[in-house]
Amino acid sequence: MKKYFFIVLFFVFLIMINLWIAKKNPSEKTAELLLTPLMRIAQKAPSDSIITGRTPASTVAAKTHYVPHVEHSFSPDPNVTLDRGQILTLDIGAIPKNLYKPEMGELISEDKQYKYYKKSPTRDSPEGVHPVAYNPSKNRFRPISSVVHLKNVNEGQRQEILSAGFEEYYFDQKLKILFIQTSATEVLDVYQVFKDKGLSVHLEILALPLKAH
Amino acid sequence: MKMYWLPLAFFILQSCVKDEGQLPVAANLSPGNVAPTDVVEDSDAPVIVVGTDPLFAQSWHLLNTGQTSYSTNPGTAGEDVNIEEVHALLHRGTGVRIAVSDTGVDTTHPDLDDNEIADSHRNYIFSNSSDWHGADPFPSDGEAHGTAVTGLIAAEGWNGVGSRGVAPEALWSAFRYIQDYSPGTSSIAMHLDQMEGDFDIFNYSYGSRECGFTPLVPSSHAKLLEGVTTLRGGKGAIYVQSAGNGFLASDNTLEGCTGYYANTNIDAELTSPHKIIVGAINALGLKASYSTPGSGIWVSAPGGEDGTTDPAMVTTDIQGCSQGLSIRNFLFPTAFDFGSHADNLLCNYTNSMNGTSSAAPVVSGVIALMLEANSDLTFRDVKHILAMTAVPIDLIALNTLNHPGGGALDLLGHQYDLRWTTNNAGRPFSNFYGFGRVNALEAVNEALIYSTDLGLYARTIDPNSDLTYYDSGTLVGVTIPDNSITGIVNSMTSFHNYIIEAVQVEFTTDHPKPSELAVHLISPGLTTSRLLNINSGVDDNIIATSTLLMTNAFYNENSEGTWSIQLIDGSNTDVTAASLTNWKLIIHGHKEPIPVGSESPPTAITGLVPNPLISLSTTVSPLFTITDPANASVLRYEVSIVDSSNNVVADWYSIQNSMTFTTTLQGTNVFADGTYTVKVRSVDIDEEVSTIPFSLAWTVNIP
Numbered sequence: 001m002k003k004y005f006f007i008v009l010f011f012v013f014l015i016m017i018n019l020w021i022a023k024k025n026p027s028e029k030t031a032e033l034l035l036t037p038l039m040r041i042a043q044k045a046p047s048d049s050i051i052t053g054r055t056p057a058s059t060v061a062a063k064t065h066y067v068p069h070v071e072h073s074f075s076p077d078p079n080v081t082l083d084r085g086q087i088l089t090l091d092i093g094a095i096p097k098n099l100y101k102p103e104m105g106e107l108i109s110e111d112k113q114y115k116y117y118k119k120s121p122t123r124d125s126p127e128g129v130h131p132v133a134y135n136p137s138k139n140r141f142r143p144i145s146s147v148v149h150l151k152n153v154n155e156g157q158r159q160e161i162l163s164a165g166f167e168e169y170y171f172d173q174k175l176k177i178l179f180i181q182t183s184a185t186e187v188l189d190v191y192q193v194f195k196d197k198g199l200s201v202h203l204e205i206l207a208l209p210l211k212a213h
Numbered sequence: 214m215k216m217y218w219l220p221l222a223f224f225i226l227q228s229c230v231k232d233e234g235q236l237p238v239a240a241n242l243s244p245g246n247v248a249p250t251d252v253v254e255d256s257d258a259p260v261i262v263v264g265t266d267p268l269f270a271q272s273w274h275l276l277n278t279g280q281t282s283y284s285t286n287p288g289t290a291g292e293d294v295n296i297e298e299v300h301a302l303l304h305r306g307t308g309v310r311i312a313v314s315d316t317g318v319d320t321t322h323p324d325l326d327d328n329e330i331a332d333s334h335r336n337y338i339f340s341n342s343s344d345w346h347g348a349d350p351f352p353s354d355g356e357a358h359g360t361a362v363t364g365l366i367a368a369e370g371w372n373g374v375g376s377r378g379v380a381p382e383a384l385w386s387a388f389r390y391i392q393d394y395s396p397g398t399s400s401i402a403m404h405l406d407q408m409e410g411d412f413d414i415f416n417y418s419y420g421s422r423e424c425g426f427t428p429l430v431p432s433s434h435a436k437l438l439e440g441v442t443t444l445r446g447g448k449g450a451i452y453v454q455s456a457g458n459g460f461l462a463s464d465n466t467l468e469g470c471t472g473y474y475a476n477t478n479i480d481a482e483l484t485s486p487h488k489i490i491v492g493a494i495n496a497l498g499l500k501a502s503y504s505t506p507g508s509g510i511w512v513s514a515p516g517g518e519d520g521t522t523d524p525a526m527v528t529t530d531i532q533g534c535s536q537g538l539s540i541r542n543f544l545f546p547t548a549f550d551f552g553s554h555a556d557n558l559l560c561n562y563t564n565s566m567n568g569t570s571s572a573a574p575v576v577s578g579v580i581a582l583m584l585e586a587n588s589d590l591t592f593r594d595v596k597h598i599l600a601m602t603a604v605p606i607d608l609i610a611l612n613t614l615n616h617p618g619g620g621a622l623d624l625l626g627h628q629y630d631l632r633w634t635t636n637n638a639g640r641p642f643s644n645f646y647g648f649g650r651v652n653a654l655e656a657v658n659e660a661l662i663y664s665t666d667l668g669l670y671a672r673t674i675d676p677n678s679d680l681t682y683y684d685s686g687t688l689v690g691v692t693i694p695d696n697s698i699t700g701i702v703n704s705m706t707s708f709h710n711y712i713i714e715a716v717q718v719e720f721t722t723d724h725p726k727p728s729e730l731a732v733h734l735i736s737p738g739l740t741t742s743r744l745l746n747i748n749s750g751v752d753d754n755i756i757a758t759s760t761l762l763m764t765n766a767f768y769n770e771n772s773e774g775t776w777s778i779q780l781i782d783g784s785n786t787d788v789t790a791a792s793l794t795n796w797k798l799i800i801h802g803h804k805e806p807i808p809v810g811s812e813s814p815p816t817a818i819t820g821l822v823p824n825p826l827i828s829l830s831t832t833v834s835p836l837f838t839i840t841d842p843a844n845a846s847v848l849r850y851e852v853s854i855v856d857s858s859n860n861v862v863a864d865w866y867s868i869q870n871s872m873t874f875t876t877t878l879q880g881t882n883v884f885a886d887g888t889y890t891v892k893v894r895s896v897d898i899d900e901e902v903s904t905i906p907f908s909l910a911w912t913v914n915i916p
Contacts, residue, residue: 084428094396113393130396137754138425147399170342170402174439175432179342179402207400209393210419212316212358213455213570 074108074118074134080191082203086133088188093119093129094143104129109141116141130184133205145204146187152200153178166190268376268562271527273496274365274515274575275379282517282524283549283556283564288496292606294514294575296379296653299582300370304657306380306581311366312412313574315359315419317352317389319531322360322561324368324375325385333386333410337403340395345406350387357530357537359387361566362418364529365574366581375562376527379578379653380585386412391419401430408436408452413445413584416577417454417488418570421480424459424470425752426727426760429481437487441592442670449592451584452488453577455569457505461617473750474617477507477763484509484763486715486801489580489596492646493517493572496524499607500645504569506630508742508764510647511596512603514579516572520547520565528571530563538563579653583660590660593667593714600768602656603649605633605641622748624783627698627731629746637738638713638769644743647765668803673709673772675849675867681719682849683707683776683798691793693724693780700731700781703793707737709848710773711802718744718762718778718798724791727757731781734764737774742766747783759795772800851902853892862889867896 077088092108093116100107100115104126109116116132130143147169150161153176161178162168169181182190187203194201269275271282277293310330317336320329336348352359363385370381388407394400408415421427437452444450459475477483483490490509493501493516500506501516517525521542527549531537534552539560542550549557549564556562580595590598616622616629623629633643642648673682683705693701718734732745744762745751778796782788854863892908 137756138752139754143396145394145399146397147402149399149401169399170406172402172405172432172436174443175405175435177405177432179399181397184396204399204401206394206396208422210391211422212391212419213458213568213573 076134080188080203082133082205084135085137086135086205088144088203089132089134089141091119091121092116092132092134092141094132094141095126095129099126099128111141114141114143128184130206131188133203135205142208143206144187145206146182146184147204148180148182148187148191148194149202149204150178150180150194150199151202152176265371265373266375266377267373268527268556271556271564272376273524274517274526274571275377277496277498280524282496282520282527283547283554284518284520284522284524286523288524289498292494292496292498292515292650294379294579294651294653295655296579296582299653299657300377300381304582304586305370306367306378306383306578306585309380309383309414309581309584310386310412311380311383311414311416311577311581312386312388312407312410313359313363313366313416314388314390314407315362315416316356316391317350317359318363318385318387319357319360319529320349320351320387322364322529322532324372324529324561325360325363327369327372328367328378328382328384330384330386335386335388335390335407337388337390337398337407338392340397342402342406345403348389350389352389352531354536355541356391357541357563358391358418358570359389360531361526361528361538361563362416362570362574363387364562365526365566365571366416366578368529375529379575380581383578383581383585401432404430404433405436408433408440408450409444412450414451414453414577414580415440416574417452418568418573420455420457421482423752424473424475424479424750425755426479426757427481429484429759429761433482434485434487437485441487445592448590451577451580451592451595453573453580454483454488454490455573456483456490456492456507456510458493458503458568458570459505460500460503470750470752472618474746474748475505475507476745476749476751477505477509478744479749479751481761483507484717484761486717486763486765487592489576489599490647491569491573491576493567493569494606494646494650498650501567501569501572503567504572504645506644508644508744508762508766510644511765512576512599512648512651513606513646514572514575514651516569516575517567519545520549520563520567521545525565525567526571527562527564528566530561530566532559532561534560538565541565576651579651579656582653582657586657587660587663590663591667593670594663594665596714597665597667598656598659598663599651600640600648600765602652602659603647604652605643605649606646607643608633616746616748618748618750622783624696624698624747624781627747627781627783631741631743634740634742634766636740636767636770637736638767638771640768642742642766642768644766648768667714668712668805670714670801671709671711671803672801673707673711673799677865678867680867681797681799682709683800685796688792688794688796693722693730693782693788693791693793695782695788695791696785697782700779701793702735702777702779703796704775704777705798706775707772707798707800709800710771711800711804713767713770713772713800713802715801716742716764716767716772716799717801718764718796719759720757720762720778720780720796721759721794722757722780722791723794724757724780724782724788726753726784726786726788727751727755728753729782729784729786729788730757731779731783732762733779733781735777735779736767736770737772737776738767738770740767740770747781772802848896851894851896853894855890855892857888857890865894 074092075090077090080088094114097115105117105120107117132141134141158178167181169179171178271280273282273288276297277288279287279290281287332347334350335345336350366378367380367383367385368378370377390407441449456477457475489511492510492513493504494513495501495518530539539550547565552558552560614628633641635641691703728749728751731747734742742764776798780793849867851865851867853865855861890908894902896902
């Protein structure tokens, strides 16, 4: 009998816990609301900007793939080449979801980890806001890693680079790839420094996590 | 509001009921009171398990007796990896070192801890790379995958608890690698680092989330090549990876795809011949329902099904009933879950681990047994033995001749899958199973007596310039007809007479719907391999540009002769002007051993006649015709150009093994009027160069 009393007590306890959780997490509902309306940018795109989402969405709709209908505009950086035709954006920032605040700028898109927002031209980005790459074929934004890659770096060059004050993140001696740690705010500047020196420098677009099989 | 409380209530109810149950006999087992031999028990009831590993009786992958492994349905007796005798002969993987790159591992698990390589773990969760090595790899809540994988490889044997690994005396190290990346880190640096180290085997039970052609990371393939040629004292580390669980559109967590019929060739990480790609089979000895097929698969191994209806894999779980696989499945728990079964009161084990994630560690375990039996085996030896000893299975089933998605996705008159084919060298191969189900006993026996000389590894890429010898160039007018079973065929000729170990194809098409395309490759021996199937559902937003595919179907055939690529459009969605615009062929293999004393490195080339001697402009590429009567053993020609002051304008660079070539000269000096000297030398199949290069003065008059 005593045992059943505890079972009932547990049920009551669990129901209360769930009610509390539901009350504490209105973000679920908010997130649903954000999905469609906030992915559209009402303001007119500047003439040199890219408007995404229109063509892929219309052609893909009838097919087996689902690409969210996202329309937004941004200015591409013509000076930077990324892998596979991806585009570096000038005016979009990526920030971990829990750090985003609406006053930072208009929300463009989000994924599991990050929110992507239109940076205000009159306001400096706070710490932790990363540059963003846009993948036209996937209609998808991803943050740029603050680690830059330098290829074909021999030991002498490596020492020269490090003695100039750059911080090594990792060095693959066999493949001669030097990874340099920068910060979210400095990564593009560091990229440009190495590029100007004629080195084979690359930005890394943050990968999606692997999937355990 | 979500019903958070339901599963939790279920768990609590089960715990309460369990408290009144009888203490199972299995729980009383200890190394001191166990019987000396295993007794296989078919029933799921909490009966006396008298083996020294109480869960061995339900480990169908080790010994399939038709047990249910705590699910509803039994398997088929005999459909296992044939390992019992191997263990009995004391081949247990002793001392072989395996890196399990996964979600991390419960290092204190009593069925794992004695095989742990202390201080060897890595944890890539740290943002500072100097913290990666030697770090505790304990997983976060819910990441039980790595613990299950490690148990399948190297759970301790005959220790009175749990089951046992395929290599129960192998040593393991855990890399906590699968994670959400932080932007302050580099996933590529982590990826390269986890392919390196003092290990014999690297187990990768993971893959891409993408359903489009994933971008090839060249450094990753380069690292693999480096690993299989330099690690293990030059014998090469063995990289084992799961094929994926994307068959039958069941994997909806892949990014942006539905209706996706996965293929190993869609993930660029699975297109390297320097990995052993593993497919999964179930306890009936058939392809597991989810297992991703593809010509890149080398062998298959048990991976199981869901564990509720049909047997999955019995293996280690994160300890305790508060986390791990054994408390994950709220809606359809197995009889083994939530500590409700007498054999698993502490929730230290699971019977619901499945996937090609389970198949890969089974193969890693078998390889550990082979390496213990013969530590001299190279990476290529291991592959060779696995292929030669694997058992072709599921020989008569015909249900996959049609598209698995149904008739609407079929193409009338076109056979979707070839099932088992026997290639021109007599090797059976299947895109579902590779060379078949891995056979531990035969593989270990072969390892013990192995004497095959595979010769030097070679591939049809210039080692000095990365030039691919066989390149179609830009094709014009090679149109892919819509909805046609004949498609388009394009051919090129290989002059290399390698014994094939693998073949890669890189192709580019402007087809706007690559999801419709099948890619077939036909060898000089007239063997056909399906590299991609029609109507795969691959993401059409990513056009196939320099897309790399790989096939093992031609293993041991000879590479010399005509190769043909065939592209078939499997849908009538009115694509009218799609073309194959380029393809390249890369053959991996070795040469026939040359009889001692008959080697004949090329000497001076004679009879070269550059034609015509032309006046260059900055826009003209000169065309030469080479006449070399003694070119039979030539692999390629190399060209160098110097100016009248003997300054090098173009250092030795390769041209294909062709009698005709064009070249665009590099460097500013060549654009001045003057006389240059063109030198040509030959290189034979042993990379020996002709001792006296042919030279010719060449006058350039800039208009």
